[in-house]
Amino acid sequence: MSIHEIAPDDVVRTHAEGAANEREPLVVLEPLLAFLDEHGIAAGAGDPALSPLGDGHSNVTYLAERGGVEFVLRRPPRGPLPPSAHDVIRESRVLRALEGLARVPRVFAVCEDAELIGAPFYVMEKIEGDVVNDTLPAALDSEENRRRIGEELVDALVELHAVDWQAAGLEGFGKPTGYVERQVRRFHGLWDINRTREVPEIDAVARWLGDNLPESPPATIVHGDYRLGNVLYGPQSPAQLVTIVDWEMATIGDPLADLGYLVTLWSDRDDAVGGPLELSPVTRQPGFLRRDELIARYEERSGRSMTDIRWYQTLAIWKSAIFMEGNYKRAISGTSDDPFNLQFGEGVLQLAAQAQELTSSPD
Secondary structure (H helix, E strand, O other), X not given: OOOOOOOOOOEEOOHHHHHOOOOOOOEEHHHHHHHHHHOOOOOOOOOOEEEEEOOOOOOEEEEEEEXXXXXXXXXXXOOOOOOOOOOHHHHHHHHHHHOOOOXXXXXXXXXXXXXXXXXXXXXXXXXXXXXXXXXXXHHHOOHHHHHHHHHHHHHHHHHHHHOOOOOOOOOOOOOOOOHHHXXXXXXHHHHHHHOOOOOHHHHHHHHHHHHOOOOOOOOEEEOOOOOHHHEEEXXXXXXXXXXXXXXXXXXXXXXXXXXXXXXXXXXXXXXXXXXXXXXXXXXXXXXXXXXXXXXXXXXXXXXXXXXXXXXXXXXXXXXXXXXXXXXXXXXXXXXOOOHXXXXXHHHHHHHHHHHHHHHOOOO
C-alpha cells in the first residue's frame, strides 16, 4: 500500500493539545493507549509507531507497531462527512461476520465512542501482502503467477458471494431485494447534485439502465469496491490472495454488481492506454487473464448466468462517471485542493461516451 506523510496535527497526546490546533486530530494517544491496554493489544507497552496507509481519500488507515505487535487502526477522515458515509462500525461488523468464511482480516477491537479519539474506530490484524497495481513483486513476476493472480481474484469473490449472510449474522445489513433499481435511482439523483454541465449521455444511459433492468440472482454480500487494488497477495509464489480490504461500501445486494465493477476496472492488453478507470495497468502484461476469461471463470465457479453482464458493466462505468463529476465539481468550486481532481473533467465525458457505446453493443 502507498504511504503518505503524517501532518503535525494528525496525532496528538491529549484532547487539550488537539483543541489548540486549527484542525481536529486523527489520533489522540492517551485515550488510545488506555483502549489498547483494556483490549490486551500489546498491553503496557508505550506509544504505537504509526504509519499512514493508502492515499488518504478513503477512511483513514494506520499501520501501528506497539511493543513488537503490529496491527491496523481504521477511522473516518476529518469532517464534515456526508450522512452514512465512512461508517467504520458498519465496516467492522461485516469483517467480524466474515471471519473464517471469506478472506478478511481479523478484527481485534471496536470503539463506537466517537469522543475517545474524535471518531469511532476499529483495530484489526496486519496481514503481510502486496497490492498489485503498477508492478509485480519479484516473487510473482512470471506468466504462471500473472494468470494465477486473476484466478485468485475471481475465486475469492466467488467465495464471498457463497457466504450465507443471514447465518453469518448480517440480517438487516442491507435490503436483499430491489438492489439494481435502487442503484439506478440513487445515482441518477446523485448526478443532479454533482453535475457541472450537460452530459446527455449520462441521462441516456440512465434511461437504458432503467428500461433494461436484469432479474437479479439471489442476494449475497456485495463488497461494493471489489478490484485488484483492494486485495493483498502473499509474498511467496504461487500467487495467493490473502485478504480483501476497504469494506466501507459493503452491503447485501446483487453479486453481479461486484463482478461488473471488477471487470470494468480490469485492463486488457488491447485496451486504450491511460483511460480514466485504468487503476491497475499491470494486467496488460502477458499471462494475465483477459476480461472475458475472468467472466467465464466466475460463471463456471459460481453457477450464475452471465446473460446480463453487459448491463452490470454499463452500470459500473456510468456510476464511475457520476462519482468523478462530484470530484470535478469540488475541484472547480475550490472545495478541494487536490489538483488531480481537475483531470476528472475530461474523464467524465470519456466514461459517459463509453457507457453509452456499451448500451448498443451486442451481448
